Amino acid sequence: MTAFLSTNAELVITVVKIALLLFIVLTVNAYLTWFERKVVAHMQSRWGPHRVGPHGLLQPLADGVKFLFKEDPTPAGVDKFVYYLAPLLALALALTSIALIPFGPDPIRLFNHDIYLGIAPLDVNIGILALFAITAMGVYGVALAGWSSNSKYPLLGGLRSSAQMISYELALTMSVVGVLLMAGSFNLKQIIEAQAHHPERGIFGWNVWPQILGFFCFFVAAVAETNRVPFDLPEAESELVAGFHTEYASFKFAMFFIAEYTSMITVSCLCSILFFGGWLSPFPASWTFTHYLPSAILIPFGLWVIWDGFRYETIFGRLILPGAGTVIAGLGAVFVLFPNVNEFIQAPFWLLSKIFVFLFVYVWMRGTLPRFRYDQLMAFGWKLLLPLSIVNVIVTSFVILARMTWGAK
Amino acid sequence: MTAALVVFFVLAALAVIGAVSLILQKHPIHSALSLIVVMVALAGLYLLLGAEFVAAVQIIVYGGAIMVLFVFVIMLLNAGVEEHTSISKMAGAPGLLLVVALAGFVAATIAKSTESVQAAPQTGEIASTLGISNMIFKDFVYPFELTSFLILVAVLGATVLAQREKS
Numbered sequence: 001m002t003a004f005l006s007t008n009a010e011l012v013i014t015v016v017k018i019a020l021l022l023f024i025v026l027t028v029n030a031y032l033t034w035f036e037r038k039v040v041a042h043m044q045s046r047w048g049p050h051r052v053g054p055h056g057l058l059q060p061l062a063d064g065v066k067f068l069f070k071e072d073p074t075p076a077g078v079d080k081f082v083y084y085l086a087p088l089l090a091l092a093l094a095l096t097s098i099a100l101i102p103f104g105p106d107p108i109r110l111f112n113h114d115i116y117l118g119i120a121p122l123d124v125n126i127g128i129l130a131l132f133a134i135t136a137m138g139v140y141g142v143a144l145a146g147w148s149s150n151s152k153y154p155l156l157g158g159l160r161s162s163a164q165m166i167s168y169e170l171a172l173t174m175s176v177v178g179v180l181l182m183a184g185s186f187n188l189k190q191i192i193e194a195q196a197h198h199p200e201r202g203i204f205g206w207n208v209w210p211q212i213l214g215f216f217c218f219f220v221a222a223v224a225e226t227n228r229v230p231f232d233l234p235e236a237e238s239e240l241v242a243g244f245h246t247e248y249a250s251f252k253f254a255m256f257f258i259a260e261y262t263s264m265i266t267v268s269c270l271c272s273i274l275f276f277g278g279w280l281s282p283f284p285a286s287w288t289f290t291h292y293l294p295s296a297i298l299i300p301f302g303l304w305v306i307w308d309g310f311r312y313e314t315i316f317g318r319l320i321l322p323g324a325g326t327v328i329a330g331l332g333a334v335f336v337l338f339p340n341v342n343e344f345i346q347a348p349f350w351l352l353s354k355i356f357v358f359l360f361v362y363v364w365m366r367g368t369l370p371r372f373r374y375d376q377l378m379a380f381g382w383k384l385l386l387p388l389s390i391v392n393v394i395v396t397s398f399v400i401l402a403r404m405t406w407g408a409k
Numbered sequence: 410m411t412a413a414l415v416v417f418f419v420l421a422a423l424a425v426i427g428a429v430s431l432i433l434q435k436h437p438i439h440s441a442l443s444l445i446v447v448m449v450a451l452a453g454l455y456l457l458l459g460a461e462f463v464a465a466v467q468i469i470v471y472g473g474a475i476m477v478l479f480v481f482v483i484m485l486l487n488a489g490v491e492e493h494t495s496i497s498k499m500a501g502a503p504g505l506l507l508v509v510a511l512a513g514f515v516a517a518t519i520a521k522s523t524e525s526v527q528a529a530p531q532t533g534e535i536a537s538t539l540g541i542s543n544m545i546f547k548d549f550v551y552p553f554e555l556t557s558f559l560i561l562v563a564v565l566g567a568t569v570l571a572q573r574e575k576s
Contacts, residue, residue, distance in 0.1 A: 133468035136473025137468065137473060146484070162484070169473070186538070
């Protein structure tokens with residue numbers, strides 16, 4: 001056993017990492033639904049889920065159990081093979097894309113092996129291209145689901161979604177070219193490092209300032225690619241019942257659901273990495289006191305959860321919430337007490353914070369914006385986003401060329 | 410047998426099975442799906458050869474854009490199961506002969522070649538992308554521009570055809 005472990009250490013580490021990341025992503029997905037329902041509810045002066053567990057925290061678990069045990073009928077006249085393939089494809093591709101995201105620059109040293117955060121090695125030269133390749137394939141999940149259901153609403157939803165995804169993929173890819181030109185690489189790690197050329201500038205060294213146009217195009221196109229509000233026409237319930245997944249029930253529906261939320265996470269990761277400096281801190285590098293920010297957030301938050309738990313209505317909540325609060329505050333205390341650990345978590349902390357902000361923006365938009373009309377959607381994509389992103393590429397290239405020619409820095 | 414060789418044979422088998430299935434499937438969507446399998450398997454083979462950029466572009470352009478358009482059109486036209494006519498004898502006999510001839514030619518070429526079949530070393534460097542862009546935009550810039558022009562003409566032609574149908 002030990003001999004096997006030592007010869008195939010890399011393989012074992014990768015498999016463990018995949019299992020761990022899968023667990024984390026699926027859990028985050030589940031709590032993203034809770035987060036979305038809570039935030040949208042509060043925006044609409046409601047409470048949101050609050051019956052299952054304290055603050056409705058066990059709602060995702062209840063939903064999961066419900067998805068598993070619902071009846072799973074296969075409608076008559078469907079194309080069986082494609083009907084089963086579609087949700088699998090959607091989920092598998094969405095989860096695969098997370099594997100390419102690097103979560104931190106430094107490895108953990110465990111059992112004499114450097115373990116990096118993220119599944120793909122940091123030197124994948126085509127990182128961003130591989131992600132786009134996976135996104136490009138992601139259309140099939142939706143399109144095939146719509147077609148194979150052999151029903152008119154899913155078919156219309158599938159058609160809409162393929163047209164929408166083809167249209168916005170162009171703008172999505174073009175909008176990133178500016179960032180790639182500035183970094184001179186497809187490698188996600190090098191794209192982040194290119195934003196750290198001037199460590200004293202902090203937040204002002206990020207790509208979002210010179211590439212503000214690119215960021216606008218990228219974010220809008222990415223929201224359209226993930227079929228989220230205001231671009232959720234493929235599942236416009238007022239016109240198409242539920243769009244492409246009308247005929248799917250039980251866990252096959254859940255698979256589309258998880259795929260959608262996973263793509264949200266991927267897009268948030270990409271936004272942070274390409275335009276917002278990835279794991280870089282927004283503060284100048286000399287401000288070392290900002291390294292205590294994770295603790296400064298975690299400890300008060302943990303204490304608040306403890307305090308909130310003691311006055312909670314149910315006995316279950318009075319037990320669970322203070323326990324969770326202790327864990328959170330304890331984590332913050334560990335970061336203060338062990339400087340090594342604190343230094344290590346800086347990069348993942350900032351990346352995760354940025355991802356969280358983008359996920360919030362997603363939910364915020366869902367609570368705020370009405371849906372596009374279909375012709376508006378097409379006109380917006382082709383007549384505004386695509387020309388804008390092309391202009392962005394041209395301007396960026398000329399600026400870079402001018403700097404190379406006249407040496408202005 | 411190295412791991413790279415195993416991966417090569419799996420991908421090669423996948424590509425061949427996909428290609429055969431493309432012809433044998435009766436429904437256009439199934440044929441299109443088979444073609445996607447071929448495209449992805451080919452991309453895997455490129456990756457095995459160390460051509461990362463070409464592999465990614467293969468999936469983005471062929472697997473993604475072009476095949477999505479195929480599937481989209483098939484869905485839009487709602488094409489049903491294809492009708493089977495009895496194969497004409499004229500096409501059958503020479504076709505079989507041609508298949509045998511082509512297979513023999515390929516087999517002979519492989520048998521004659523002295524180099525053993527093996528996966529190329531995985532170089533996987535950024536230079537490959539740089540090399541491709543140097544070739545396209547320096548050495549072959551005129552053919553490249555001509556191709557772009559051809560595509561532009563095709564786009565204009567399609568627009569004109571679509572416009573005429575409307576009025």
